Amino acid sequence: MKDHFVTGNSVMIKIDGKKIKELRERQGLTQLYLATAVQVTTDTISRWENKRYPSIKKENGLKLAEALEVQLKDILEQESEIKDEPFPSTKPPQPTSRYKFIIPPVLVALILALVSGYFFLTKVNTPRILAHRIMPARTIAALPFPVVVTIDGQTDYGIALILKETLPANASIIATSPEVALNTGKDSNIKWIQKINEKMAFAYMVKIDANHNTISSFSGSIAISQGAGEPIMVEGDSKILLGPHHWADTDGNNIISDREILTVYDQYSGIDGFEIDIDLIERMWLGSGYLWNQNSKSFTILP
């Protein structure tokens, strides 16, 4: 590596900043002392020490070496060689050295701008997806009940997504809409791969074989083709209590009220290819109540 170079009328050399600091500290000298000896400011000394291989005028290098009681070659950059060349003039800072100070910050600023721009554009293009699960709060063991996951993809273009629903271990899928992409029957996951534009509902009928008073949990997540890669969790209802009440009987009072049947129809109907037993619920609603008979596995509708 070349140890010196001529800029204008000055000969510049590259010194080893770390070595300068070590020599100064070893001798118990202050930066002020060196600054006075070299006839520069303490800031300049500090800058020289903190940069790995700062370029300085050779005349300053000689003064610095003298103040540190070493040879000039001892404070030069390791690979450097000394060539005795005249340095007749002391002109103002030269363009090349000025650019050397300006270029790095400009490059850093450019890189920061590019990185910021990338993240900004990525964020703008990342679709905002909301996933919400609706399911009853209670049901009867081994009787099917509906679960609906609505996806609200707030974008102007289609999004490919994978919706994964994780069911309780003792759950069995009865029907799905749309048809699932993967349900091996061996595990408790079902997956859909779908392209959506705005809103879409994924629905399934499921039953759980477990004892009364068991609380079963559902969970789910979405992976999308665009975005940060982090899965989006399905929010909303996630737990269901097994007991003697029909899934439409929200408050568990053995009566299907006007509000309950309206809610059933509002939340679980209108999904293509997805049927709930609305006729049974309507008969229960028209009666004064209902009872579940565990032995006969049937409902008795009270007149």
Added chain:
Amino acid sequence: MILNEHPMTIRFIKISLVLLFLLLPQPAWSKDPISGRYTSVTGNKVELLIHIGQPAPTSLIIQQYYPPKLTIANSSPKVSGINRSNGSVKWFFKNPQPGQLRIGLTFKEKVPKSGLSAVIRCRHPATSQFVDILVRP
């Protein structure tokens, strides 16, 4: 200063502002999606007209109350259920279409206006809030 000297002008401005507010179109969600009125209660016949807005609710319940001593001879459309003890009939409409829905009941006896009322129930299509509307002749 000038306005203080013209109280009539101030009153005019205030009234104009109130009228303007009333005339401004209200957002769709602020209106009931449904309304109803009795169009006819004559002799033994009762007719209820339901107006269904757009978008329509996904389902609709109409409950007609009548004096329990009366007997229903006919209905259009067919009722979903009758509770004779408290004198009420119910209809459950799935996917009602926007527009008008005419409900007709014929009793075996003459119907007194005073004993009639109806309740229309649905979930608001925009907010999912429950809507209960009481209708009297």
